[in-house]
Amino acid sequence: MIRHSVIFTLKYAKGSAEEKDFLQATEKLADIPGVKAFEQLEQVSKKNTFDYGLSMEFANQDEYDIYNNHPDHTAFIRQYWIPGVEDFLEIDYTPLNK
């Protein structure tokens, strides 16, 4: 299992129509084949500057690659992510293999 996540801030004001549109657009990522445990998150720690998070799980790297290359994902990146995101950090986890 690979848990893919990204924490980010938007260029849009809190409560703005643009922010709402962006967050609604992220919901459609959950419908891309292979995406499991999709979550839209608010980042609430004051120890970093990010406001939001998205998290999803893939069974394996192949499923992750299919998502990355899926036209609905690349369209989201082009139409929403690139114009709207101010700052972000991608984090991918697997269970620790001890």
Place this chain on the structure above:
Amino acid sequence: MIRHSVIFTLKYAKGSAEEKDFLQATEKLADIPGVKAFEQLEQVSKKNTFDYGLSMEFANQDEYDIYNNHPDHTAFIRQYWIPGVEDFLEIDYTPLNK
């Protein structure tokens, strides 16, 4: 629900006894009252420099505060975290309130 997580790198070499000791010590955090869904994670994205993650969930801020102030947590910070951690970022999530 608050999902508290931290991504981090250690000062210790991969596969070293010190690294193993550190990671084993983190397991005991799961026994602190209020800690749910405890996970030890490996960070596998090449888009950041962190190697490991810990994640846990609390029912609410009160449970989170109890954990933070618990003597087993503060002892872990003193004995393992401060001497062993090279770099880290804390991230706390709640489900997005749309």
